[in-house]
Amino acid sequence: MAEEGKKKEIESKNGLLETMMFIREFAEYINENTPNTAISVIEYDRKDEPICTMTGTFNEIFDRIKWIEGKTFPRYYYRIAVMNQETIRERVKTEYFGVQISCPGGFKFSIEETLNRYLNRMIENYAKGQTGNFTHLLVRYLNYSKKLSQLHTNDAEIFEAQLNKLKKKYKKLVEVKDLGLYKQKEGIYVLVLDEYHVCYIGQSCDIRKRIMRHWSRHDYFSGTGIDMFKAYDTTRIFVLECSRRWINTNEYNMVNLIDSNYTLNGITGGDIEYHIKNKLPIAKAKGDKSEKESVNFFVSILEDMREAEKIAEKFVVKADES
Known part of the structure:
Protein backbone atom coordinates (compact mmCIF):
# COMPACT_ATOMS: atom_id res chain seq x y z
CA MET A 1 0.00 0.00 0.00
CA ALA A 2 1.42 3.41 -1.01
CA GLU A 3 0.57 5.00 2.34
CA GLU A 4 2.46 2.33 4.31
CA GLY A 5 5.49 2.94 2.12
CA LYS A 6 5.24 6.66 2.77
CA LYS A 7 5.09 6.06 6.54
CA LYS A 8 8.28 3.97 6.42
CA GLU A 9 10.00 6.68 4.40
CA ILE A 10 8.98 9.29 6.98
CA GLU A 11 10.19 7.19 9.88
CA SER A 12 13.62 6.85 8.24
CA LYS A 13 14.22 10.59 8.53
CA ASN A 14 16.63 11.16 11.39
CA GLY A 15 17.97 14.71 11.41
CA LEU A 16 16.09 17.97 11.67
CA LEU A 17 17.59 19.34 8.44
CA GLU A 18 16.66 16.19 6.54
CA THR A 19 13.13 16.47 7.90
CA MET A 20 12.84 20.11 6.82
CA MET A 21 13.95 19.20 3.29
CA PHE A 22 11.32 16.48 3.23
CA ILE A 23 8.43 18.88 3.95
CA ARG A 24 7.99 20.11 0.37
CA GLU A 25 7.89 16.61 -1.07
CA PHE A 26 5.49 15.55 1.67
CA ALA A 27 3.17 18.49 0.94
CA GLU A 28 2.98 17.42 -2.71
CA TYR A 29 2.18 13.87 -1.64
CA ILE A 30 -0.62 15.13 0.61
CA ARG A 46 -25.39 39.85 3.31
CA LYS A 47 -28.03 40.28 6.02
CA ASP A 48 -26.98 36.90 7.44
CA GLU A 49 -30.26 35.28 6.45
CA PRO A 50 -30.01 31.61 5.40
CA ILE A 51 -30.54 30.93 1.70
CA CYS A 52 -30.13 27.17 1.29
CA THR A 53 -28.38 24.04 2.52
CA MET A 54 -26.03 22.26 0.12
CA THR A 55 -24.34 18.87 0.41
CA GLY A 56 -21.42 17.57 -1.63
CA THR A 57 -17.68 17.75 -2.09
CA PHE A 58 -16.09 21.19 -2.16
CA ASN A 59 -15.95 21.27 -5.95
CA GLU A 60 -19.44 19.87 -6.39
CA ILE A 61 -20.88 22.73 -4.35
CA PHE A 62 -18.77 25.67 -5.37
CA ASP A 63 -18.24 24.82 -9.03
CA ARG A 64 -22.01 24.89 -9.35
CA ILE A 65 -22.30 28.23 -7.56
CA LYS A 66 -19.48 29.83 -9.52
CA TRP A 67 -20.25 28.63 -13.02
CA ILE A 68 -24.01 27.93 -13.10
CA GLU A 69 -25.52 30.46 -10.73
CA GLY A 70 -22.92 33.11 -11.48
CA LYS A 71 -22.62 34.32 -7.89
CA THR A 72 -19.66 36.28 -6.60
CA PHE A 73 -18.50 34.76 -3.33
CA PRO A 74 -17.79 37.96 -1.34
CA ARG A 75 -21.55 38.63 -1.31
CA TYR A 76 -22.24 35.42 0.58
CA TYR A 77 -21.15 33.69 3.78
CA TYR A 78 -21.11 29.97 4.50
CA ARG A 79 -21.34 27.95 7.70
CA ILE A 80 -20.94 24.24 8.36
CA ALA A 81 -24.51 22.94 8.59
CA VAL A 82 -24.10 20.69 11.64
CA MET A 83 -22.38 23.39 13.70
CA ASN A 84 -23.46 26.55 15.50
CA GLN A 85 -25.11 28.92 13.01
CA GLU A 86 -24.73 32.00 15.23
CA THR A 87 -20.98 32.44 14.91
CA ILE A 88 -19.89 36.03 14.30
CA ARG A 89 -18.73 36.77 10.76
CA GLU A 90 -17.29 40.27 11.35
CA ARG A 91 -14.48 41.67 13.44
CA VAL A 92 -15.33 42.85 16.94
CA LYS A 93 -13.58 45.64 18.84
CA THR A 94 -13.16 46.62 22.47
CA GLU A 95 -10.57 47.77 25.01
CA TYR A 96 -8.57 45.07 26.77
CA PHE A 97 -5.44 45.38 28.91
CA GLY A 98 -5.56 49.12 28.31
CA VAL A 99 -5.44 48.99 24.48
CA GLN A 100 -7.99 48.96 21.68
CA ILE A 101 -8.16 45.48 20.16
CA SER A 102 -9.78 43.94 17.10
CA CYS A 103 -10.57 40.22 16.88
CA PRO A 104 -12.08 38.22 14.00
CA GLY A 105 -15.31 36.42 14.92
CA GLY A 106 -15.41 37.17 18.64
CA PHE A 107 -13.18 37.62 21.66
CA LYS A 108 -12.81 33.95 22.67
CA PHE A 109 -11.76 30.90 20.69
CA SER A 110 -14.39 28.43 19.54
CA ILE A 111 -13.98 25.55 17.15
CA GLU A 112 -17.21 26.42 15.33
CA GLU A 113 -16.27 30.03 14.60
CA THR A 114 -12.73 29.13 13.55
CA LEU A 115 -13.89 26.40 11.18
CA ASN A 116 -16.60 28.60 9.65
CA ARG A 117 -14.01 31.32 9.10
CA TYR A 118 -11.63 28.78 7.57
CA LEU A 119 -14.41 27.53 5.28
CA ASN A 120 -14.91 31.05 3.94
CA ARG A 121 -11.16 31.51 3.54
CA MET A 122 -11.10 28.33 1.45
CA ILE A 123 -13.87 29.77 -0.73
CA GLU A 124 -12.02 33.08 -1.15
CA ASN A 125 -8.91 31.19 -2.23
CA TYR A 126 -10.96 29.05 -4.60
CA ALA A 127 -12.33 32.21 -6.24
CA VAL A 139 -8.47 17.60 9.70
CA ARG A 140 -8.44 20.99 11.40
CA TYR A 141 -11.54 20.01 13.34
CA LEU A 142 -9.67 16.94 14.59
CA ASN A 143 -6.55 18.95 15.43
CA TYR A 144 -8.47 21.59 17.37
CA SER A 145 -10.51 18.97 19.22
CA LYS A 146 -7.43 16.97 20.20
CA LYS A 147 -5.61 20.10 21.36
CA LEU A 148 -8.50 21.21 23.56
CA SER A 149 -8.82 17.70 25.01
CA GLN A 150 -5.13 17.73 25.88
CA LEU A 151 -5.31 21.19 27.45
CA TYR A 170 13.39 36.05 36.75
CA LYS A 171 12.87 38.60 39.51
CA LYS A 172 12.20 41.40 37.00
CA LEU A 173 9.30 39.52 35.39
CA VAL A 174 6.29 41.72 36.17
CA GLU A 175 2.56 41.33 35.70
CA VAL A 176 1.10 43.81 33.22
CA LYS A 177 -2.28 45.53 33.42
CA ASP A 178 -1.75 48.15 30.70
CA LEU A 179 -0.12 47.06 27.45
CA GLY A 180 0.01 50.68 26.35
CA LEU A 181 3.07 51.09 28.58
CA TYR A 182 4.98 48.60 26.43
CA LYS A 183 4.75 50.32 23.07
CA GLN A 184 8.15 49.90 21.35
CA LYS A 185 9.54 48.18 24.45
CA GLU A 186 11.86 45.19 23.96
CA GLY A 187 11.74 41.99 25.93
CA ILE A 188 9.96 38.73 26.68
CA TYR A 189 6.22 38.41 27.26
CA VAL A 190 4.24 35.59 28.84
CA LEU A 191 0.58 35.20 27.88
CA VAL A 192 -1.39 33.16 30.44
CA LEU A 193 -4.58 31.34 29.41
CA ASP A 194 -6.04 30.33 32.77
CA GLU A 195 -9.05 28.48 31.36
CA TYR A 196 -6.69 26.03 29.68
CA HIS A 197 -3.88 26.15 32.30
CA VAL A 198 -1.32 26.94 29.63
CA CYS A 199 0.91 29.84 28.61
CA TYR A 200 2.86 31.16 25.66
CA ILE A 201 6.28 32.80 25.83
CA GLY A 202 7.42 35.14 23.09
CA GLN A 203 9.86 37.92 22.32
CA SER A 204 9.49 41.26 20.57
CA CYS A 205 11.09 44.65 20.05
CA ASP A 206 7.57 46.08 20.44
CA ILE A 207 5.73 44.00 23.04
CA ARG A 208 2.44 45.88 22.74
CA LYS A 209 2.29 45.52 18.97
CA ARG A 210 3.28 41.84 19.01
CA ILE A 211 0.63 40.81 21.53
CA MET A 212 -2.06 42.74 19.70
CA ARG A 213 -0.99 40.93 16.54
CA HIS A 214 -1.60 37.58 18.24
CA TRP A 215 -5.13 38.66 19.11
CA SER A 216 -6.04 40.12 15.73
CA ARG A 217 -4.92 37.37 13.33
CA HIS A 218 -7.65 36.15 10.99
CA ASP A 219 -5.57 33.83 8.80
CA TYR A 220 -4.09 31.31 11.26
CA PHE A 221 -5.62 27.89 10.67
CA SER A 222 -2.74 25.46 10.22
CA GLY A 223 -1.69 24.97 13.84
CA THR A 224 -2.78 24.92 17.46
CA GLY A 225 -0.47 27.61 18.83
CA ILE A 226 -1.18 30.92 20.55
CA ASP A 227 -2.61 32.53 17.39
CA MET A 228 -5.45 30.01 17.42
CA PHE A 229 -6.80 31.73 20.54
CA LYS A 230 -8.44 35.13 20.98
CA ALA A 231 -7.88 38.12 23.27
CA TYR A 232 -10.19 37.07 26.12
CA ASP A 233 -8.49 33.67 26.31
CA THR A 234 -5.48 35.56 27.69
CA THR A 235 -6.24 36.38 31.31
CA ARG A 236 -2.81 37.44 32.59
CA ILE A 237 0.29 38.94 30.98
CA PHE A 238 3.84 39.07 32.34
CA VAL A 239 6.74 40.98 30.81
CA LEU A 240 10.52 40.80 31.25
CA GLU A 241 12.13 43.86 29.68
CA CYS A 242 15.60 43.15 28.32
CA SER A 243 17.95 44.33 25.60
CA ARG A 244 18.14 42.69 22.19
CA ARG A 245 21.51 41.24 23.22
CA TRP A 246 19.82 38.95 25.77
CA ILE A 247 16.42 38.47 24.19
CA ASN A 248 17.12 35.12 22.50
CA THR A 249 18.90 33.64 25.50
CA ASN A 250 16.13 34.70 27.87
CA GLU A 251 13.36 33.40 25.64
CA TYR A 252 15.12 30.07 25.10
CA ASN A 253 15.74 29.54 28.82
CA MET A 254 12.23 30.63 29.84
CA VAL A 255 10.48 28.40 27.31
CA ASN A 256 12.50 25.41 28.43
CA LEU A 257 11.79 26.09 32.08
CA ILE A 258 8.11 25.26 31.48
CA ASP A 259 6.98 21.66 30.96
CA SER A 260 5.83 21.13 27.38
CA ASN A 261 2.21 20.36 28.28
CA TYR A 262 1.88 23.75 29.93
CA THR A 263 3.12 25.92 27.08
CA LEU A 264 1.81 26.57 23.57
CA ASN A 265 5.36 27.05 22.27
CA GLY A 266 6.12 24.57 19.53
CA ILE A 267 9.78 25.58 19.33
CA THR A 268 12.31 26.09 22.07
CA GLY A 269 12.57 29.88 21.98
CA GLY A 270 14.98 32.23 20.25
CA ASP A 271 15.28 32.91 16.53
CA ILE A 272 16.64 30.44 13.97
CA GLU A 273 20.08 32.07 13.79
CA TYR A 274 20.41 31.72 17.57
CA HIS A 275 19.64 27.99 17.35
CA ILE A 276 22.08 27.40 14.49
CA LYS A 277 24.87 29.42 16.11
CA ASN A 278 24.52 27.59 19.44
CA LYS A 279 23.64 24.18 17.92
CA LEU A 280 20.38 24.02 19.85
CA PRO A 281 17.32 21.88 19.07
CA ILE A 282 14.49 23.83 17.45
CA ALA A 283 11.53 21.59 18.26
CA LYS A 284 10.40 21.61 21.90
CA ALA A 285 10.34 18.04 23.23
CA LYS A 286 6.92 16.73 24.24
CA GLY A 287 7.17 14.61 27.36
CA ASP A 288 9.62 11.78 26.80
CA LYS A 289 9.46 11.85 22.99
CA SER A 290 12.76 11.78 21.16
CA GLU A 291 13.56 13.85 18.07
CA LYS A 292 12.94 10.82 15.85
CA GLU A 293 9.50 10.36 17.38
CA SER A 294 8.74 14.02 16.70
CA VAL A 295 9.29 13.31 12.99
CA ASN A 296 6.21 11.11 13.22
CA PHE A 297 4.24 14.35 13.13
CA PHE A 298 4.13 13.65 9.40
CA VAL A 299 2.73 10.20 10.00
CA SER A 300 0.03 11.75 12.17
CA ILE A 301 -1.03 13.92 9.21
CA LEU A 302 -1.62 10.79 7.14
CA GLU A 303 -3.57 9.26 10.00
CA ASP A 304 -5.62 12.46 10.44
CA MET A 305 -6.62 12.36 6.78
CA ARG A 306 -7.95 8.84 7.16
CA GLU A 307 -9.74 9.75 10.38
CA ALA A 308 -11.28 12.79 8.66
CA GLU A 309 -12.59 10.54 5.93
CA LYS A 310 -14.26 8.36 8.56
CA ILE A 311 -16.00 11.21 10.39
CA ALA A 312 -17.18 13.08 7.27
CA GLU A 313 -20.61 11.45 7.45
CA LYS A 314 -21.25 13.25 10.75
CA PHE A 315 -20.97 16.55 8.88
CA VAL A 316 -23.70 15.69 6.39
CA VAL A 317 -27.28 16.83 6.98
CA LYS A 318 -29.80 14.22 5.94
CA ALA A 319 -32.78 15.30 3.82
CA ASP A 320 -35.25 15.05 6.74
CA GLU A 321 -32.94 17.10 9.00
CA SER A 322 -32.52 20.13 6.74
Whole structure:
Protein backbone atom coordinates (compact mmCIF):
# COMPACT_ATOMS: atom_id res chain seq x y z
CA MET A 1 0.00 0.00 0.00
CA ALA A 2 1.42 3.41 -1.01
CA GLU A 3 0.57 5.00 2.34
CA GLU A 4 2.46 2.33 4.31
CA GLY A 5 5.49 2.94 2.12
CA LYS A 6 5.24 6.66 2.77
CA LYS A 7 5.09 6.06 6.54
CA LYS A 8 8.28 3.97 6.42
CA GLU A 9 10.00 6.68 4.40
CA ILE A 10 8.98 9.29 6.98
CA GLU A 11 10.19 7.19 9.88
CA SER A 12 13.62 6.85 8.24
CA LYS A 13 14.22 10.59 8.53
CA ASN A 14 16.63 11.16 11.39
CA GLY A 15 17.97 14.71 11.41
CA LEU A 16 16.09 17.97 11.67
CA LEU A 17 17.59 19.34 8.44
CA GLU A 18 16.66 16.19 6.54
CA THR A 19 13.13 16.47 7.90
CA MET A 20 12.84 20.11 6.82
CA MET A 21 13.95 19.20 3.29
CA PHE A 22 11.32 16.48 3.23
CA ILE A 23 8.43 18.88 3.95
CA ARG A 24 7.99 20.11 0.37
CA GLU A 25 7.89 16.61 -1.07
CA PHE A 26 5.49 15.55 1.67
CA ALA A 27 3.17 18.49 0.94
CA GLU A 28 2.98 17.42 -2.71
CA TYR A 29 2.18 13.87 -1.64
CA ILE A 30 -0.62 15.13 0.61
CA ASN A 31 -2.13 17.22 -2.18
CA GLU A 32 -2.18 14.22 -4.49
CA ASN A 33 -3.58 11.75 -1.95
CA THR A 34 -6.13 13.71 0.07
CA PRO A 35 -9.54 11.98 0.01
CA ASN A 36 -12.36 14.08 -1.44
CA THR A 37 -14.99 14.18 1.33
CA ALA A 38 -18.53 15.58 1.24
CA ILE A 39 -20.21 17.69 3.95
CA SER A 40 -23.22 20.01 4.23
CA VAL A 41 -22.94 23.81 4.31
CA ILE A 42 -25.50 26.59 4.62
CA GLU A 43 -25.32 29.69 2.44
CA TYR A 44 -26.16 33.12 3.96
CA ASP A 45 -26.83 36.47 2.32
CA ARG A 46 -25.39 39.85 3.31
CA LYS A 47 -28.03 40.28 6.02
CA ASP A 48 -26.98 36.90 7.44
CA GLU A 49 -30.26 35.28 6.45
CA PRO A 50 -30.01 31.61 5.40
CA ILE A 51 -30.54 30.93 1.70
CA CYS A 52 -30.13 27.17 1.29
CA THR A 53 -28.38 24.04 2.52
CA MET A 54 -26.03 22.26 0.12
CA THR A 55 -24.34 18.87 0.41
CA GLY A 56 -21.42 17.57 -1.63
CA THR A 57 -17.68 17.75 -2.09
CA PHE A 58 -16.09 21.19 -2.16
CA ASN A 59 -15.95 21.27 -5.95
CA GLU A 60 -19.44 19.87 -6.39
CA ILE A 61 -20.88 22.73 -4.35
CA PHE A 62 -18.77 25.67 -5.37
CA ASP A 63 -18.24 24.82 -9.03
CA ARG A 64 -22.01 24.89 -9.35
CA ILE A 65 -22.30 28.23 -7.56
CA LYS A 66 -19.48 29.83 -9.52
CA TRP A 67 -20.25 28.63 -13.02
CA ILE A 68 -24.01 27.93 -13.10
CA GLU A 69 -25.52 30.46 -10.73
CA GLY A 70 -22.92 33.11 -11.48
CA LYS A 71 -22.62 34.32 -7.89
CA THR A 72 -19.66 36.28 -6.60
CA PHE A 73 -18.50 34.76 -3.33
CA PRO A 74 -17.79 37.96 -1.34
CA ARG A 75 -21.55 38.63 -1.31
CA TYR A 76 -22.24 35.42 0.58
CA TYR A 77 -21.15 33.69 3.78
CA TYR A 78 -21.11 29.97 4.50
CA ARG A 79 -21.34 27.95 7.70
CA ILE A 80 -20.94 24.24 8.36
CA ALA A 81 -24.51 22.94 8.59
CA VAL A 82 -24.10 20.69 11.64
CA MET A 83 -22.38 23.39 13.70
CA ASN A 84 -23.46 26.55 15.50
CA GLN A 85 -25.11 28.92 13.01
CA GLU A 86 -24.73 32.00 15.23
CA THR A 87 -20.98 32.44 14.91
CA ILE A 88 -19.89 36.03 14.30
CA ARG A 89 -18.73 36.77 10.76
CA GLU A 90 -17.29 40.27 11.35
CA ARG A 91 -14.48 41.67 13.44
CA VAL A 92 -15.33 42.85 16.94
CA LYS A 93 -13.58 45.64 18.84
CA THR A 94 -13.16 46.62 22.47
CA GLU A 95 -10.57 47.77 25.01
CA TYR A 96 -8.57 45.07 26.77
CA PHE A 97 -5.44 45.38 28.91
CA GLY A 98 -5.56 49.12 28.31
CA VAL A 99 -5.44 48.99 24.48
CA GLN A 100 -7.99 48.96 21.68
CA ILE A 101 -8.16 45.48 20.16
CA SER A 102 -9.78 43.94 17.10
CA CYS A 103 -10.57 40.22 16.88
CA PRO A 104 -12.08 38.22 14.00
CA GLY A 105 -15.31 36.42 14.92
CA GLY A 106 -15.41 37.17 18.64
CA PHE A 107 -13.18 37.62 21.66
CA LYS A 108 -12.81 33.95 22.67
CA PHE A 109 -11.76 30.90 20.69
CA SER A 110 -14.39 28.43 19.54
CA ILE A 111 -13.98 25.55 17.15
CA GLU A 112 -17.21 26.42 15.33
CA GLU A 113 -16.27 30.03 14.60
CA THR A 114 -12.73 29.13 13.55
CA LEU A 115 -13.89 26.40 11.18
CA ASN A 116 -16.60 28.60 9.65
CA ARG A 117 -14.01 31.32 9.10
CA TYR A 118 -11.63 28.78 7.57
CA LEU A 119 -14.41 27.53 5.28
CA ASN A 120 -14.91 31.05 3.94
CA ARG A 121 -11.16 31.51 3.54
CA MET A 122 -11.10 28.33 1.45
CA ILE A 123 -13.87 29.77 -0.73
CA GLU A 124 -12.02 33.08 -1.15
CA ASN A 125 -8.91 31.19 -2.23
CA TYR A 126 -10.96 29.05 -4.60
CA ALA A 127 -12.33 32.21 -6.24
CA LYS A 128 -8.69 33.22 -6.83
CA GLY A 129 -7.94 29.96 -8.62
CA GLN A 130 -6.80 27.68 -5.79
CA THR A 131 -8.25 24.23 -5.19
CA GLY A 132 -10.41 23.27 -2.20
CA ASN A 133 -11.15 20.09 -0.28
CA PHE A 134 -13.37 19.62 2.79
CA THR A 135 -10.93 17.03 4.15
CA HIS A 136 -8.56 19.85 5.11
CA LEU A 137 -11.36 21.43 7.12
CA LEU A 138 -12.15 18.15 8.87
CA VAL A 139 -8.47 17.60 9.70
CA ARG A 140 -8.44 20.99 11.40
CA TYR A 141 -11.54 20.01 13.34
CA LEU A 142 -9.67 16.94 14.59
CA ASN A 143 -6.55 18.95 15.43
CA TYR A 144 -8.47 21.59 17.37
CA SER A 145 -10.51 18.97 19.22
CA LYS A 146 -7.43 16.97 20.20
CA LYS A 147 -5.61 20.10 21.36
CA LEU A 148 -8.50 21.21 23.56
CA SER A 149 -8.82 17.70 25.01
CA GLN A 150 -5.13 17.73 25.88
CA LEU A 151 -5.31 21.19 27.45
CA HIS A 152 -8.32 20.24 29.54
CA THR A 153 -6.20 17.56 31.24
CA ASN A 154 -3.80 20.22 32.55
CA ASP A 155 -3.81 20.74 36.30
CA ALA A 156 -4.33 24.26 37.69
CA GLU A 157 -1.97 23.83 40.65
CA ILE A 158 0.80 22.32 38.55
CA PHE A 159 0.43 25.13 36.03
CA GLU A 160 0.68 27.80 38.72
CA ALA A 161 3.80 26.08 40.02
CA GLN A 162 5.26 26.31 36.51
CA LEU A 163 4.62 30.06 36.43
CA ASN A 164 6.12 30.44 39.89
CA LYS A 165 9.34 28.86 38.60
CA LEU A 166 9.56 31.66 36.06
CA LYS A 167 8.84 34.35 38.64
CA LYS A 168 11.41 32.93 41.06
CA LYS A 169 14.19 32.76 38.49
CA TYR A 170 13.39 36.05 36.75
CA LYS A 171 12.87 38.60 39.51
CA LYS A 172 12.20 41.40 37.00
CA LEU A 173 9.30 39.52 35.39
CA VAL A 174 6.29 41.72 36.17
CA GLU A 175 2.56 41.33 35.70
CA VAL A 176 1.10 43.81 33.22
CA LYS A 177 -2.28 45.53 33.42
CA ASP A 178 -1.75 48.15 30.70
CA LEU A 179 -0.12 47.06 27.45
CA GLY A 180 0.01 50.68 26.35
CA LEU A 181 3.07 51.09 28.58
CA TYR A 182 4.98 48.60 26.43
CA LYS A 183 4.75 50.32 23.07
CA GLN A 184 8.15 49.90 21.35
CA LYS A 185 9.54 48.18 24.45
CA GLU A 186 11.86 45.19 23.96
CA GLY A 187 11.74 41.99 25.93
CA ILE A 188 9.96 38.73 26.68
CA TYR A 189 6.22 38.41 27.26
CA VAL A 190 4.24 35.59 28.84
CA LEU A 191 0.58 35.20 27.88
CA VAL A 192 -1.39 33.16 30.44
CA LEU A 193 -4.58 31.34 29.41
CA ASP A 194 -6.04 30.33 32.77
CA GLU A 195 -9.05 28.48 31.36
CA TYR A 196 -6.69 26.03 29.68
CA HIS A 197 -3.88 26.15 32.30
CA VAL A 198 -1.32 26.94 29.63
CA CYS A 199 0.91 29.84 28.61
CA TYR A 200 2.86 31.16 25.66
CA ILE A 201 6.28 32.80 25.83
CA GLY A 202 7.42 35.14 23.09
CA GLN A 203 9.86 37.92 22.32
CA SER A 204 9.49 41.26 20.57
CA CYS A 205 11.09 44.65 20.05
CA ASP A 206 7.57 46.08 20.44
CA ILE A 207 5.73 44.00 23.04
CA ARG A 208 2.44 45.88 22.74
CA LYS A 209 2.29 45.52 18.97
CA ARG A 210 3.28 41.84 19.01
CA ILE A 211 0.63 40.81 21.53
CA MET A 212 -2.06 42.74 19.70
CA ARG A 213 -0.99 40.93 16.54
CA HIS A 214 -1.60 37.58 18.24
CA TRP A 215 -5.13 38.66 19.11
CA SER A 216 -6.04 40.12 15.73
CA ARG A 217 -4.92 37.37 13.33
CA HIS A 218 -7.65 36.15 10.99
CA ASP A 219 -5.57 33.83 8.80
CA TYR A 220 -4.09 31.31 11.26
CA PHE A 221 -5.62 27.89 10.67
CA SER A 222 -2.74 25.46 10.22
CA GLY A 223 -1.69 24.97 13.84
CA THR A 224 -2.78 24.92 17.46
CA GLY A 225 -0.47 27.61 18.83
CA ILE A 226 -1.18 30.92 20.55
CA ASP A 227 -2.61 32.53 17.39
CA MET A 228 -5.45 30.01 17.42
CA PHE A 229 -6.80 31.73 20.54
CA LYS A 230 -8.44 35.13 20.98
CA ALA A 231 -7.88 38.12 23.27
CA TYR A 232 -10.19 37.07 26.12
CA ASP A 233 -8.49 33.67 26.31
CA THR A 234 -5.48 35.56 27.69
CA THR A 235 -6.24 36.38 31.31
CA ARG A 236 -2.81 37.44 32.59
CA ILE A 237 0.29 38.94 30.98
CA PHE A 238 3.84 39.07 32.34
CA VAL A 239 6.74 40.98 30.81
CA LEU A 240 10.52 40.80 31.25
CA GLU A 241 12.13 43.86 29.68
CA CYS A 242 15.60 43.15 28.32
CA SER A 243 17.95 44.33 25.60
CA ARG A 244 18.14 42.69 22.19
CA ARG A 245 21.51 41.24 23.22
CA TRP A 246 19.82 38.95 25.77
CA ILE A 247 16.42 38.47 24.19
CA ASN A 248 17.12 35.12 22.50
CA THR A 249 18.90 33.64 25.50
CA ASN A 250 16.13 34.70 27.87
CA GLU A 251 13.36 33.40 25.64
CA TYR A 252 15.12 30.07 25.10
CA ASN A 253 15.74 29.54 28.82
CA MET A 254 12.23 30.63 29.84
CA VAL A 255 10.48 28.40 27.31
CA ASN A 256 12.50 25.41 28.43
CA LEU A 257 11.79 26.09 32.08
CA ILE A 258 8.11 25.26 31.48
CA ASP A 259 6.98 21.66 30.96
CA SER A 260 5.83 21.13 27.38
CA ASN A 261 2.21 20.36 28.28
CA TYR A 262 1.88 23.75 29.93
CA THR A 263 3.12 25.92 27.08
CA LEU A 264 1.81 26.57 23.57
CA ASN A 265 5.36 27.05 22.27
CA GLY A 266 6.12 24.57 19.53
CA ILE A 267 9.78 25.58 19.33
CA THR A 268 12.31 26.09 22.07
CA GLY A 269 12.57 29.88 21.98
CA GLY A 270 14.98 32.23 20.25
CA ASP A 271 15.28 32.91 16.53
CA ILE A 272 16.64 30.44 13.97
CA GLU A 273 20.08 32.07 13.79
CA TYR A 274 20.41 31.72 17.57
CA HIS A 275 19.64 27.99 17.35
CA ILE A 276 22.08 27.40 14.49
CA LYS A 277 24.87 29.42 16.11
CA ASN A 278 24.52 27.59 19.44
CA LYS A 279 23.64 24.18 17.92
CA LEU A 280 20.38 24.02 19.85
CA PRO A 281 17.32 21.88 19.07
CA ILE A 282 14.49 23.83 17.45
CA ALA A 283 11.53 21.59 18.26
CA LYS A 284 10.40 21.61 21.90
CA ALA A 285 10.34 18.04 23.23
CA LYS A 286 6.92 16.73 24.24
CA GLY A 287 7.17 14.61 27.36
CA ASP A 288 9.62 11.78 26.80
CA LYS A 289 9.46 11.85 22.99
CA SER A 290 12.76 11.78 21.16
CA GLU A 291 13.56 13.85 18.07
CA LYS A 292 12.94 10.82 15.85
CA GLU A 293 9.50 10.36 17.38
CA SER A 294 8.74 14.02 16.70
CA VAL A 295 9.29 13.31 12.99
CA ASN A 296 6.21 11.11 13.22
CA PHE A 297 4.24 14.35 13.13
CA PHE A 298 4.13 13.65 9.40
CA VAL A 299 2.73 10.20 10.00
CA SER A 300 0.03 11.75 12.17
CA ILE A 301 -1.03 13.92 9.21
CA LEU A 302 -1.62 10.79 7.14
CA GLU A 303 -3.57 9.26 10.00
CA ASP A 304 -5.62 12.46 10.44
CA MET A 305 -6.62 12.36 6.78
CA ARG A 306 -7.95 8.84 7.16
CA GLU A 307 -9.74 9.75 10.38
CA ALA A 308 -11.28 12.79 8.66
CA GLU A 309 -12.59 10.54 5.93
CA LYS A 310 -14.26 8.36 8.56
CA ILE A 311 -16.00 11.21 10.39
CA ALA A 312 -17.18 13.08 7.27
CA GLU A 313 -20.61 11.45 7.45
CA LYS A 314 -21.25 13.25 10.75
CA PHE A 315 -20.97 16.55 8.88
CA VAL A 316 -23.70 15.69 6.39
CA VAL A 317 -27.28 16.83 6.98
CA LYS A 318 -29.80 14.22 5.94
CA ALA A 319 -32.78 15.30 3.82
CA ASP A 320 -35.25 15.05 6.74
CA GLU A 321 -32.94 17.10 9.00
CA SER A 322 -32.52 20.13 6.74
